[in-house]
Amino acid sequence: MRKTTRLYYGMTNTGEALYWVMKVKNATKTVALNGTVLDAMKGEAGLSIGCHLSQMAERNKALFGHPALYISFTKSVALVITKIAGGKPTNCVRYRHNYSKYVDLNDKDPSKKVVKEHPELFERQFTLLPYKTQENHWKPEYGRKETGQRSKFRTMSGEIARLRKAGLVLQGL
Numbered sequence: 001m002r003k004t005t006r007l008y009y010g011m012t013n014t015g016e017a018l019y020w021v022m023k024v025k026n027a028t029k030t031v032a033l034n035g036t037v038l039d040a041m042k043g044e045a046g047l048s049i050g051c052h053l054s055q056m057a058e059r060n061k062a063l064f065g066h067p068a069l070y071i072s073f074t075k076s077v078a079l080v081i082t083k084i085a086g087g088k089p090t091n092c093v094r095y096r097h098n099y100s101k102y103v104d105l106n107d108k109d110p111s112k113k114v115v116k117e118h119p120e121l122f123e124r125q126f127t128l129l130p131y132k133t134q135e136n137h138w139k140p141e142y143g144r145k146e147t148g149q150r151s152k153f154r155t156m157s158g159e160i161a162r163l164r165k166a167g168l169v170l171q172g173l
Contacts, residue, residue, distance in 0.1 A: 007072055007079060007089060008048065008160070017160055020088050022081070026131040027095045033060040033126045040115040040122040043106050046166030048072040051106045052115075053099060056126065066093055074162070075100040078128050095128035107165040 006019035035056045043052025053073040057080070061068035070081040070089070076096055083091035105114055115122060 005079065005092065005094065007081075007092075022079075022089050023091045024079070024094050025092075026133065027080075027093050027128070028130050029065060030130065031063055031065075031095065031128045033057055033063060033128065035122050035124055035126050037115060037119045037122050040106075041112055045107045045110045046163045046168040048074055048162065051103065052122070053078070053097075053102060053106070053126070057128075064093075073097070073099075073103060075103050077131070094131045096131045097126070097128050099126060103162070104165070107162055110166065 003023060004021050005024040006021055008017055008019055010018045012018060033056055035052075036059075039056040039059060040052040042055045044050040048054065049070050049072045051073055054071045057068070057071040057073075057078065061071070064080060066080070067082045068080045069084060072079040072081070076098075078095040078097055079092045080095065081089040081092045083089070109115075
């Protein structure tokens with residue numbers, strides 16, 4: 001099990017991504033959050049802290065069994081920041097979720113057209129699930145690199161892909 005995780009927070013002038021490295025614990029209990037249309041309308045495109053799911057989680061932070069200072073959502077993971085030291089996050093709890101289409105919708109529809117036309121999609125309960133680690137799927141016969149090794153030329157994923165979808169990052173990066 002990984003004991004740390006990274007949280008994207010910006011880019012350098014040369015286009016390199018900047019990340020905070022935090023200690024991470026996996027959630028052990030389910031958390032049910034109540035979503036509203038107002039949360040969806042307040043969400044900002046391209047941000048993991050500030051999207052409509054994190055707005056909803058922030059408003060429902062009393063339902064977590066631990067401190068919830070900020071909540072970051074990516075396609076399948078929610079990181080709940082529990083401690084900040086020296087001006088940067090140092091600890092978090094990791095949940096999983098099945099709301100990748102909502103994450104994409106937030107980035108692809110900045111005019112909130114879908115929210116206005118289908119408010120029932122957002123006036124509902126959203127559930128954050130305990131995070132379960134998976135076994136490594138690497139085998140030499142698959143022709144892939146061993147888990148943990150990364151290519152210098154890998155495709156953009158996570159936060160940078162989300163910024164790109166929202167039109168906030170140039171396509172050439």
